[in-house]
Amino acid sequence: DQQVKQNSPSLSVQEGRISILNCDYTNSMFDYFLWYKKYPAEGPTFLISISSIKDKNEDGRFTVFLNKSAKHLSLHIVPSQPGDSAVYFCAASRTGANSKLTFGKGITLSVRP
């Protein structure tokens, strides 16, 4: 049973516009959520995270929103740039020294020049 779901496999947006990437989770024990970005032939790199005690976290062009009641989070990229074209993975975790991440299937973002 998939605990972290990214239901859209791909998204295409115009450069300069907003990209909104969605993620849903089913495990109510998750209390920390992360987004990773992955280019082909490279490992995933950390992008932004949010704790369940917050509903928004912002870092430059990237903002993550968390709706705990809906078990839904989203990543907003504004403005989108061609270099943002990559696979984005949503991940969730429980707080703890030996915590492990559960990842979604990923979404491929293409930003058109």
Place this chain on the structure above:
Amino acid sequence: DVKVTQSSRYLVKRTGEKVFLECVQDMDHENMFWYRQDPGLGLRLIYFSYDVKMKEKGDIPEGYSVSREKKERFSLILESASTNQTSMYLCASRTTDREVGGYTFGSGTRLTVV
């Protein structure tokens, strides 16, 4: 910056071969992980290790084993490689000094089993 190094970027092996994938991290991290990435399936956890000599099964351990004899090295072993183990394999490490997150991934090993 912490570095996670996977010994091979690309590997081609024959069905039935025993395959070793090596991962080394240089920041004294306690936790280490092996994931595989497949199109449409995302990142799935194979095995992880909380510390030296410790190992735990992840979500898809069948056909794999691991070894962690030294803190910096975590090896993934395919006992008898099969074509359905063709995949991108990603190693990661993290420190327990942080309550959450803190993963650093290697660049991956693209394994093809023919």
